Amino acid sequence: MRLTKVKLRRTGADIAVEYLEDAILTLKPLPGSKISEAEIAAKWGLSRQPVHEAFVRLDSAGMLNIQPQKATTVRKFSLVAIATLRFIWRAIEVEVLHDAINH
Template sequence: MAVINKIKDRRTSVDAIFDYLYAEISSLRLRPGDKISEAEIASQFGVSRQPVRDAFSRLENMDLLLIRPQRATEVKRFSAREITKSRFVRSSVESEVLRRATANCSAEDAEVLTACLEAQAKVIEQNDYAAFSRLDYEFHKTMCEIAKVDFAFEVISAEKAKVDRLCNLSLAQEDRMPQLLGDHQNIAKAVISGDSEAAVDFGMLHLSRLDSTIATISSMNADYFEAE
C-alpha cells in the first residue's frame, strides 16, 4: 500500500507541476527563450527533481520546452515550420470533422451547439480571455462528438496546444473574441442547416485568423521565433 501511495503522490506532483508550467507557458508569463531551472521548480513545489523531470518531458513532447544535455532547459521558441505543419494537420482533420458533423447533426445537437455559443457570448461580455479559450476547446470537442469521431479531438487539441501561446496573445492584444465567436456562429449555422461546404469554408477562415497575429509578433518580437 505504501508503494501504491508513493506512486500516486508522484503522479499528483507531476500533474501539478505540469499544469502550473503549461499555464505559465501558454499565457506567456514564461516567454519563448526563457530559462527554467529544474532545481528551482523542485524547490518551489517541495519535491525531488524526478517529478519535475517527468513534467518537463511531457512539455517537451508537446513541443513547449527545449531540453538539452548539460544546458539550461528553456521555453521553446515558435517555429514557422511547426506552425505550418500544425495548420496543415488541423485543416485536414477539421474539414472532415465538419463534413461529418453536418451529415450527423440532429435537433438535439443543434441545441448543444447553441448553448456553446451562448456561453461564449457570456464570457465575452465579462472580457474573460481564459474562459473563452476553454470554451473554444469545448466547441471543437462538441463538433467532433456530433461528427461521431470524438477521437479526432485528440489530434485537434494536440495541435491547438502548440499554438495556444499565439492564440492567447491574439485574444488579449487584438480583442479577437467577438470575431472568433462570429466564426463559431457561422460554422454552427452551416452545420445545422446541412451546408457542409460552407461549414468547411468558415472553418478554414477561422483557422486563418492567426496569420496576422503571427506576422505582427514575428516583426515585433523576432526573438520569439527560431531561426529558420
C-alpha cells in the same frame, strides 16, 4: 450502463506538468527563456524528481528543449507548425459549416 467518475491518483510529476504547461501556455516564461528544475521545484514546493519527470514529458510534447549539461529552454514558436494548424483548423471549420448547412 451508468458511468461514474473515477478519482485518479495524481503524482507530483502530474502536478508539475500541469503547472508548467499552464505557465508556458500563458507565456510565463517567454519562449526561449531558460528554466531550471531546481528553481521550479523550490518555487512550487516539490522535490526535483517530479519536476525532472515533468521536464522530460514536456520535452517529449515539444514544449521544452532540454540540452543536458547546458540548459533547458521553453521552445520558441514554429511558424511551420502554426501554419499547419491554421490549415487544419480552417479545413475543420469548412466541414462543420458544410454539415450544418446541409442538415
